[in-house]
Amino acid sequence: MASIGKIARRTFLIGSAAIVGGVAFGAYYVSRPAPNPLKPGEGEAALNPFVLIDQQGVTLFAPRAEMGQGVKTTWAALIAEELDVELEDMRVLHGPAARAYYNSAFMADALPNRGYDVSDFQHSIGEVLGVLGRTLNMQGTGGSTSMKDGYKRMRQAGATARETLKQAAANRLGVDRDQLKTANGMVQAPDGTSMSYSEIALDAAKLDPVESDLRPRSEWRLLGKTQPRVDMIEKATGTAEFGIDVRQPGMKFASVRMNPRLGAGMNGFDATEAQSMPGVEKIVDMGDGVAVVANNTWLAMQAVEAIEVDWQEAPYPPETDQVFARIAEAFDDEPNSTMRDDGDADQLPEGAVELTAEYQLPYLAHATMEPMNATALFEGDKLTLWCGNQMPTIHQWKCAAEAGLESEQVEVHTTYLGGGFGRRVELDFSILATRLAKKMPGVPVQLTWSREEDMRHDFYRPGAIGRMRGAVKDGAAVLLDGKVAAASPVAQVMDRIAGLPAGGPDKVHVEGFFNPPYAIPNFRMSGHLSDISIPVGFWRSVGNSFNGFFVESFIDEMAHKAGIDPMEFRLALARQEWAPAAGVLEAVKEMSNWTGQTPDGVGRGVAMCYSFGTPVAQVIEVFDDDGNIRLNKAWIACDMGLALDPETVKAQMSGGMVYGLSAALFGEITFANGEVEQGNFPDYEALRMSTMPHTEVQVLETQKHMGGAGEPGTPPAAPALANAIFDLTGKRARRLPLMHDFNIWT
Amino acid sequence: MSTTLRINGKTHQVDLPDDVPLLWVLRDEVGLTGTKYGCGVAACGACTVHINGEAVRSCQTTLADVDGEITTIEGLGTPKAMSIIQQAWVDHQVAQCGYCQSGQIMQAANLLTDNPTPSDADIEEVMQGNLCRCGTYPRIRAAIHSAAQKMQEA
Numbered sequence: 001m002a003s004i005g006k007i008a009r010r011t012f013l014i015g016s017a018a019i020v021g022g023v024a025f026g027a028y029y030v031s032r033p034a035p036n037p038l039k040p041g042e043g044e045a046a047l048n049p050f051v052l053i054d055q056q057g058v059t060l061f062a063p064r065a066e067m068g069q070g071v072k073t074t075w076a077a078l079i080a081e082e083l084d085v086e087l088e089d090m091r092v093l094h095g096p097a098a099r100a101y102y103n104s105a106f107m108a109d110a111l112p113n114r115g116y117d118v119s120d121f122q123h124s125i126g127e128v129l130g131v132l133g134r135t136l137n138m139q140g141t142g143g144s145t146s147m148k149d150g151y152k153r154m155r156q157a158g159a160t161a162r163e164t165l166k167q168a169a170a171n172r173l174g175v176d177r178d179q180l181k182t183a184n185g186m187v188q189a190p191d192g193t194s195m196s197y198s199e200i201a202l203d204a205a206k207l208d209p210v211e212s213d214l215r216p217r218s219e220w221r222l223l224g225k226t227q228p229r230v231d232m233i234e235k236a237t238g239t240a241e242f243g244i245d246v247r248q249p250g251m252k253f254a255s256v257r258m259n260p261r262l263g264a265g266m267n268g269f270d271a272t273e274a275q276s277m278p279g280v281e282k283i284v285d286m287g288d289g290v291a292v293v294a295n296n297t298w299l300a301m302q303a304v305e306a307i308e309v310d311w312q313e314a315p316y317p318p319e320t321d322q323v324f325a326r327i328a329e330a331f332d333d334e335p336n337s338t339m340r341d342d343g344d345a346d347q348l349p350e351g352a353v354e355l356t357a358e359y360q361l362p363y364l365a366h367a368t369m370e371p372m373n374a375t376a377l378f379e380g381d382k383l384t385l386w387c388g389n390q391m392p393t394i395h396q397w398k399c400a401a402e403a404g405l406e407s408e409q410v411e412v413h414t415t416y417l418g419g420g421f422g423r424r425v426e427l428d429f430s431i432l433a434t435r436l437a438k439k440m441p442g443v444p445v446q447l448t449w450s451r452e453e454d455m456r457h458d459f460y461r462p463g464a465i466g467r468m469r470g471a472v473k474d475g476a477a478v479l480l481d482g483k484v485a486a487a488s489p490v491a492q493v494m495d496r497i498a499g500l501p502a503g504g505p506d507k508v509h510v511e512g513f514f515n516p517p518y519a520i521p522n523f524r525m526s527g528h529l530s531d532i533s534i535p536v537g538f539w540r541s542v543g544n545s546f547n548g549f550f551v552e553s554f555i556d557e558m559a560h561k562a563g564i565d566p567m568e569f570r571l572a573l574a575r576q577e578w579a580p581a582a583g584v585l586e587a588v589k590e591m592s593n594w595t596g597q598t599p600d601g602v603g604r605g606v607a608m609c610y611s612f613g614t615p616v617a618q619v620i621e622v623f624d625d626d627g628n629i630r631l632n633k634a635w636i637a638c639d640m641g642l643a644l645d646p647e648t649v650k651a652q653m654s655g656g657m658v659y660g661l662s663a664a665l666f667g668e669i670t671f672a673n674g675e676v677e678q679g680n681f682p683d684y685e686a687l688r689m690s691t692m693p694h695t696e697v698q699v700l701e702t703q704k705h706m707g708g709a710g711e712p713g714t715p716p717a718a719p720a721l722a723n724a725i726f727d728l729t730g731k732r733a734r735r736l737p738l739m740h741d742f743n744i745w746t
Numbered sequence: 747m748s749t750t751l752r753i754n755g756k757t758h759q760v761d762l763p764d765d766v767p768l769l770w771v772l773r774d775e776v777g778l779t780g781t782k783y784g785c786g787v788a789a790c791g792a793c794t795v796h797i798n799g800e801a802v803r804s805c806q807t808t809l810a811d812v813d814g815e816i817t818t819i820e821g822l823g824t825p826k827a828m829s830i831i832q833q834a835w836v837d838h839q840v841a842q843c844g845y846c847q848s849g850q851i852m853q854a855a856n857l858l859t860d861n862p863t864p865s866d867a868d869i870e871e872v873m874q875g876n877l878c879r880c881g882t883y884p885r886i887r888a889a890i891h892s893a894a895q896k897m898q899e900a
Contacts, residue, residue, distance in 0.1 A: 067843050068841070068842030068843030068844065068880045069842070070842075228836075228839065229839055229841075231841070231844065232835070232836050232839055232840075232841060233825050233828070233836055234825065234844075235835075235841035235844030235847050236828065236832040236833075236835040236836050236840070236841065236847060236851065237780070237819065237820070237822075237823060237824060237825050237828060237832055238778075238779070238780020238781070238818070238819030238820050238848045239780065239820075239824075239825055240844055241779075242782075242845060244779075244782070244783065245779035247777060247779065253774055278763045279762075279763075295774075296762060296766060296770055296774045296775065297770055297773070297774055297783075298766055298767060298769075298770035298774075299762075299763075299766065299770075301786075367879060368843075368845075368879060369782070369784050369790070369792060369843065369845040369846050369877070369878070369879050369880075370782070370784075370843075370845045371783065371784075416843070416844065417843060418782070418843050418844070418845030419843045419845060419879050419880065420843075421879075448783070450786065451784065451785045451786055451787075647839065651839075651842060651882075651885075654881060654884065655842055655880045655881040655882070657881070658880075658881025658883075659879070659881065662879075662881075680785050680786075680787055680789060681784075681785050681787075681789040681790055681877060682787065682789050686877060686879060687881065687883075688873075688874045688875075688876075688877060688883070689869065689870050689873040689874050689876070689883045689886065689887065690870040690871070690873075690874040691874075692881070692883040692884065694884075695884060
């Protein structure tokens with residue numbers, strides 16, 4: 001059994017524990033040992049397993065939310081690489097909500113550097129700060145962090161398990177451990193004897209875990225190569241369990257209507273009609289909304305719609321134009337941050353030509369394919385929760401508070417997520433399911449939102465305004481001075497999760513604004529925070545989603561003002577600042593055979609954004625189809641530093657771009673009477689098979705650090721498309737969605 | 747109000763009002779959760795099933811409207827015995843979040859029945875009603891072409 005004394009001195013220690021029929025390897029959280037670390041008592045050390053070996057075989061734990069990004073497969077591959085097992089023979093589980101599954105990369109990303117310019121020293125500081133993720137109880141999936149977080153730690157878990165199993169086999173055979181080899185879940189001796197991990201698991205459980213160096217990249221079997229995804233067969237056969245598919249004995253189906261004026265309360269309601277509708281079993285007052293429990297979800301939705309509710313007024317300006325006027329007021333206040341201030345941005349350099357532009361971007365919904373839902377069972381001293389979520393420990397904590405229990409009394413089962421995109425970081429669906437379950441002790445209840453309820457109760461990508469001023473001289477940018485105003489998702493999320501104000505410069509608000517990898521001598525970028533209370537949250541790529549548009553649209557305007565090809569203009573600025581940024585531009589230039597010229601009726605645009613550690617360049621080609629604008633082709637290049645699974649990276653880059661293009665063409669959330677006007681996909685269209693451009697992706701690995709994959713494909717999409725439309729039509733898109741100002745082919 | 751349904755070759759008795767959409771009969775009453783709720787207004791295709799081999803949006807088909815043999819994703823094949831089209835989905839590693847894929851596969855299966863050798867334009871025409879927020883369209887297209895080829899060989 002592992003010695004636990006070292007934990008206080010070590011940030012990440014692989015321990016082990018005996019289990020029925022075998023052994024588990026994992027990480028400890030607290031420092032006091034428990035007789036059974038898999039089921040510790042109060043204050044005792046819990047071992048949260050990453051590897052479990054029993055008589056049935058090997059199980060790997062990937063405690064990150066699988067929302068389509070392939071994390072379950074690549075996380076398991078990190079362990080399997082060192083453990084010498086084959087992925088197709090493994091069971092891969094998400095595991096429970098647990099503190100030892102903290103995400104170390106969350107805190108590293110919060111450091112106030114530009115990202116691409118971090119020294120090795122700063123990188124190490126980032127890793128040490130990662131320990132804070134553990135003490136803050138942050139088991140989470142988001143910010144494109146999973147691979148940065150798991151890369152070292154999971155290979156260590158696999159290596160320790162392997163060496164301990166070898167030691168157990170060596171003891172049994174009476175040979176030295178280094179004479180043994182491992183492959184395919186077996187230990188092999190020089191004389192040809194071999195034994196499976198299951199056979200020696202009980203012996204291994206009696207040993208102290210044995211540490212080992214990690215294998216160099218040249219010896220990798222799985223990492224760096226594309227692996228078949230472990231969730232693919234389930235997803236092709238309808239057997240993958242999403243939150244909405246959870247079925248428990250005796251379960252009831254419910255639906256909810258909360259105040260469409262977001263954040264406001266309810267004066268009262270009349271449920272007389274709903275009461276007598278078919279299938280209805282219970283009407284529940286949810287405080288600032290109502291829920292209906294029935295024997296069928298659709299019957300619950302029909303009944304909840306039939307309730308007459310007297311809603312209170314919105315705590316924000318009720319009409320869209322008033323909302324944006326209010327956001328613009330933030331420019332009158334001191335900036336929250338000026339994270340870039342190089343040279344003298346007040347002074348127009350002599351002989352330079354000045355230009356200005358203002359851009360405005362709408363609120364956006366996440367619109368995951370699976371509407372929000374959660375299933376809860378309250379049993380007095382215990383709450384069990386099933387849902388797809390990106391933050392299991394936080395859901396555990398907040399639902400405990402809602403139920404009047406301690407976190408330890410709440411069991412969270414994380415299912416597959418039918419899309420996340422940042423929406424399932426939020427807690428509202430679990431808290432509402434808990435509130436409902438508490439009214440029905442002993443009865444499992446599944447709460448499902450209608451699509452309309454989902455779209456009208458999101459935590460939106462904030463509406464944002466960018467005011468840009470720049471100057472060009474001798475064909476180059478000599479000044480860039482920008483201001484962005486929007487509400488802050490970080491400030492709101494900190495308040496929702498912890499009830500704490502967010503202090504200091506809000507880096508997320510200006511990400512992609514203060515740190516585009518371009519060398520511009522006079523360069524000042526400021527962030528202004530609006531306190532408007534419309535709920536906002538993390539929408540795939542977060543601040544980069546609007547800042548990327550402001551910067552890359554304006555850089556394009558500057559290139560045209562300077563009379564230089566927009567590709568060459570960017571390349572010149574990027575080469576002087578950071579080679580990988582220039583590298584991705586070079587790559588798309590070559591892939592698209594960019595000449596700076598397009599035939600009549602064809603337009604091309606380029607954009608390059610650096611986000612979540614990854615520079616991504618995109619070229620989009622559009623054409624005029626009898627007066628309508630159609631997307632034809634897209635070329636994407638990204639520099640990952642290290643691509644652990646190249647096909648998964650390509651899928652994420654292409655999918656991230658589609659998410660950005662859908663929003664650019666059709667996406668907007670607007671307000672009337674304080675209520676969101678859009679309710680379903682016909683009002684919130686997206687790219688479809690017929691409007692999808694033919695796409696090629698190239699994955700480079702030249703930069704020093706490993707970049708994220710889930711989000712960086714999104715920011716360049718909208719500006720590359722808008723720049724292409726400018727090339728085609730000569731008309732600048734200074735607001736989105738494009739469908740309002742251009743004829744888009746659908 | 748008992749209604750008899752034939753689903754994936756089996757007979758089921760359900761006791762629900764006539765106007766309940768087939769989607770919610772399958773999911774909440776029969777327990778076949780592979781068919782998904784996405785929009786409820788026939789705008790996303792996640793709920794696509796077959797009735798007598800024809801693809802329909804089960805969110806717009808009431809219990810009273812059902813007239814024939816229903817096939818859901820579970821009836822098309824199973825993890826141990828996948829249909830050719832499901833195997834093509836796995837070969838091309840199509841799914842990301844996977845939520846829309848049951849509907850995509852059911853729509854594609856119907857396409858290949860009607861048109862065993864579809865062109866890109868044919869695929870776009872038939873599949874445009876099926877939304878995928880992860881943007882897996884290029885791999886869906888490739889999987890359909892490859893399933894078409896396998897079916898020709900079979």
